[in-house]
Amino acid sequence: MNFDLDDDQRDIASGARDFFRGSASPAAARAGLEGGALEPGRKALADIGFLGITVPESAGGSGRPLLDLAVVAEQGGAVLAAPSLVTAARAAVLLADVPDLAARLADGSTAFAVLDGSVDGSAPSVDAAEATTFLGLDGRSFVVGEGEVVPGRPLDATRGLASVRMTSRRVLVEDAGDLWARARQVGAVVMAAEDLGGADRCVQVGVSYAQEREAFGRRIGSYQAVKHMLVDAWVGVEQLRSLVWWAAWAADGNPAELPLAASAAKACAATTFERAASTLIQVHGGIGFTWEHDAHLYWRRAKVDRLLLGDEAEHLDAVARLAVSGALGA
Amino acid sequence: MDFDDSPDEAGYRAHVRSTLEQHADELLRLAPGQEAVDARTQEAEMRRTQRVLHDAGLVGVTWPREYGGQGGTLLQQSIVGQELARFRVPALINHIGMGMCGPTVIAHGSQDQRDRYLARLLRADDVWCQLFSEPASGSDLAALRTTAVRDGDDWVVNGQKVWTTLAHVSDYGILLTRTDPERPKHAGLTMFVVDMHAPGVTVRPLRQMGGQSDFNEVFFDDVRIPDSERLGEPGEGWRVALTTLMNERVTIGGAGSAIGAPVEEFARHARERLPLLDPERQVLARQAVGRAVVAALGARYTGYRRLTTLSQGGIPGPEASAGKLAGTEAAHLMADAGVRLLGDDAVYAATADGDDRWQRTQSWLPGISIAGGTDQVLRNILGERVLGLPAEPRLDKTAAFSQGRPDGGRR
Numbered sequence: 045m046n047f048d049l050d051d052d053q054r055d056i057a058s059g060a061r062d063f064f065r066g067s068a069s070p071a072a073a074r075a076g077l078e079g080g081a082l083e084p085g086r087k088a089l090a091d092i093g094f095l096g097i098t099v100p101e102s103a104g105g106s107g108r109p110l111l112d113l114a115v116v117a118e119q120g121g122a123v124l125a126a127p128s129l130v131t132a133a134r135a136a137v138l139l140a141d142v143p144d145l146a147a148r149l150a151d152g153s154t155a156f157a158v159l160d161g162s163v164d165g166s167a168p169s170v171d172a173a174e175a176t177t178f179l180g181l182d183g184r185s186f187v188v189g190e191g192e193v194v195p196g197r198p199l200d201a202t203r204g205l206a207s208v209r210m211t212s213r214r215v216l217v218e219d220a221g222d223l224w225a226r227a228r229q230v231g232a233v234v235m236a237a238e239d240l241g242g243a244d245r246c247v248q249v250g251v252s253y254a255q256e257r258e259a260f261g262r263r264i265g266s267y268q269a270v271k272h273m274l275v276d277a278w279v280g281v282e283q284l285r286s287l288v289w290w291a292a293w294a295a296d297g298n299p300a301e302l303p304l305a306a307s308a309a310k311a312c313a314a315t316t317f318e319r320a321a322s323t324l325i326q327v328h329g330g331i332g333f334t335w336e337h338d339a340h341l342y343w344r345r346a347k348v349d350r351l352l353l354g355d356e357a358e359h360l361d362a363v364a365r366l367a368v369s370g371a372l373g374a
Numbered sequence: 375m376d377f378d379d380s381p382d383e384a385g386y387r388a389h390v391r392s393t394l395e396q397h398a399d400e401l402l403r404l405a406p407g408q409e410a411v412d413a414r415t416q417e418a419e420m421r422r423t424q425r426v427l428h429d430a431g432l433v434g435v436t437w438p439r440e441y442g443g444q445g446g447t448l449l450q451q452s453i454v455g456q457e458l459a460r461f462r463v464p465a466l467i468n469h470i471g472m473g474m475c476g477p478t479v480i481a482h483g484s485q486d487q488r489d490r491y492l493a494r495l496l497r498a499d500d501v502w503c504q505l506f507s508e509p510a511s512g513s514d515l516a517a518l519r520t521t522a523v524r525d526g527d528d529w530v531v532n533g534q535k536v537w538t539t540l541a542h543v544s545d546y547g548i549l550l551t552r553t554d555p556e557r558p559k560h561a562g563l564t565m566f567v568v569d570m571h572a573p574g575v576t577v578r579p580l581r582q583m584g585g586q587s588d589f590n591e592v593f594f595d596d597v598r599i600p601d602s603e604r605l606g607e608p609g610e611g612w613r614v615a616l617t618t619l620m621n622e623r624v625t626i627g628g629a630g631s632a633i634g635a636p637v638e639e640f641a642r643h644a645r646e647r648l649p650l651l652d653p654e655r656q657v658l659a660r661q662a663v664g665r666a667v668v669a670a671l672g673a674r675y676t677g678y679r680r681l682t683t684l685s686q687g688g689i690p691g692p693e694a695s696a697g698k699l700a701g702t703e704a705a706h707l708m709a710d711a712g713v714r715l716l717g718d719d720a721v722y723a724a725t726a727d728g729d730d731r732w733q734r735t736q737s738w739l740p741g742i743s744i745a746g747g748t749d750q751v752l753r754n755i756l757g758e759r760v761l762g763l764p765a766e767p768r769l770d771k772t773a774a775f776s777q778g779r780p781d782g783g784r785r
């Protein structure tokens with residue numbers, strides 16, 4: 045057994061950290077709420093190769109395992125990068141046998157979004173607000189086409205949420221139920237990875253502040269009430285990291301485990317990120333409640349992500365059903 | 375990243391399995407549904423089981439060969455643990471000796487002590503206990519009051535220890551005492567090996583809230599300990615105790631082993647019980663089951679990450695406290711859901727057919743949140759030593775212990 049990233053994956057993570065720190069930021073997420081452009085944006089993500097990490101080499105991607113994409117997604121999540129690598133991960137699964145479209149996903153020439161819910165009026169779907177080509181499930185058929193986009197007022201602009209009514213559709217795969225489900229599980233893993241990055245960043249920023257800020261004559265991190273709150277958030281992040289890595293590994297290493305692992309990671313991500321972001325605000329006190337402070341941008345991401353691709357209750361239910369039906373090998 | 379055994383690991387696992395099969399008749403094993411054995415009534419079988427496993431090369435896997443161990447790896451140790459659990463062999467009687475006392479003797483004992491004690495400890499020829507907590511010093515261990523006073527070649531010990539697991543069957547213990555009350559609390563302590571059969575040692579069982587008696591109070595009345603049984607220098611007892619405590623937190627939930635019931639057993643229980651609940655209750659129960667499984671898997675895989683780090687040469691550090699904290703949380707969630715799945719039987723101490731697994735686990739877990747570092751002490755350790763948050767100001771670290779409480783109160 046060896047449960048750790050290898051040197052290649054560490055290098056990938058380190059390169060991704062540098063890229064995202066230079067190309068995205070909570071400030072951009074704040075500007076996005078007032079109409080600013082998403083950073084780093086689809087083109088930059090394509091140019092550095094992140095949109096094609098799991099796209100086959102024959103279609104212009106890197107053909108790498110999901111775990112590589114997950115370690116990159118974590119770094120993107122840390123600075124609230126947009127658009128989401130969830131879309132790239134999910135579309136790469138769906139388009140595995142459609143090389144021309146997969147190539148346009150990898151090189152960023154087409155703005156894809158994957159629709160949740162009905163193609164005749166979708167649920168709010170990630171990255172749909174700026175997309176032009178939509179992937180949907182029409183009955184049992186996997187379809188591609190154009191659509192009419194209806195965005196809502198964003199709680200977190202970086203997610204690019206919008207509802208879509210598809211106005212044209214071409215069937216790519218008949219009887220695509222299993223393919224669709226697997227793509228959604230992969231999407232859930234990558235969202236959990238982005239949430240891991242965000243939650244980890246919240247803990248780091250909260251700890252730094254608690255090391256410096258003084259109240260009642262001493263640094264606030266010395267008070268157990270503050271310290272324990274940060275520790276609980278950190279312990280949660282460490283559990284989430286284990287589940288994300290396991291789930292991302294399972295996608296290629298043991299696909300039979302993916303449904304359980306993906307739901308476990310997504311359920312854990314929902315509460316872990318929310319707690320970390322709430323803790324970040326609380327540790328900062330009044331300043332953490334201001335528009336200027338970055339805390340609310342992580343909080344917004346957490347409040348939105350917890351409900352996307354299945355909320356905590358849905359994934360807990362899935363975990364329970366799978367565990368009870370023997371998915372743990374019991 | 376790979377969760378399967380390497381060829382070496384698979385070979386070792388096969389060896390462990392065949393060894394267990396070969397000795398099946400000589401081992402104490404748990405009946406289905408039985409969670410633990412009782413050292414009070416099954417001491418002889420438990421000692422024999424450890425001896426048989428030792429002689430078959432499955433005890434002290436990571437210990438140096440010169441002390442009776444196998445000189446093996448942490449991953450091999452972990453494989454033995456998994457296979458013993460699978461074979462339904464209960465925790466070994468000397469688990470405290472192996473987990474805490476032995477490593478302390480290895481780190482701080484004289485060569486003579488290592489030679490005399492360690493091989494016998496692994497074979498359960500001697501059972502060991504850890505004599506740390508006292509009625510007035512639990513979390514604040516360094517406030518302990520049991521005294522050891524030098525008298526010629528001996529030390530004379532007086533005082534009381536409490537929560538001493540296995541003291542009633544123990545042959546030896548590691549004993550933390552105060553030898554210099556005029557120095558600050560941490561600086562006046564000294565550690566010894568004490569013979570539990572020595573005159574003046576009295577062991578009385580304590581009954582836990584769940585009704586069982588796994589631990590004891592131990593009284594020391596003019597007990598003489600030869601100076602040659604000292605572990606470390608006089609006044610260095612705190613440093614010696616930290617070795618013990620660090621090993622304790624690795625032992626409890628530090629490397630992927632479950633605290634309480636394994637998640638697979640919990641899942642089997644849910645499979646049997648969920649269909650018996652009302653349909654609306656099933657929806658709610660599945661939420662609780664899912665939450666507990668997620669917590670248990672998170673703790674397990676975080677333990678695997680730690681195990682990987684340690685097996686690649688990492689040093690056990692304060693992060694181990696996170697393993698205990700997360701494992702304890704998962705165990706609480708599983709026990710709570712496990713009991714609630716019993717429906718009407720959840721309000722009784724056992725089901726109508728006498729099964730008390732989940733109720734017993736439920737009444738045992740409050741102790742796990744206390745033993746080996748309370749949840750709150752562990753959060754302080756993690757906050758200060760892992761996250762780097764400042765410590766709370768302390769008034770008790772510098773004054774002589776005999777000066778009383780720094781706030782002016784009486785000690």
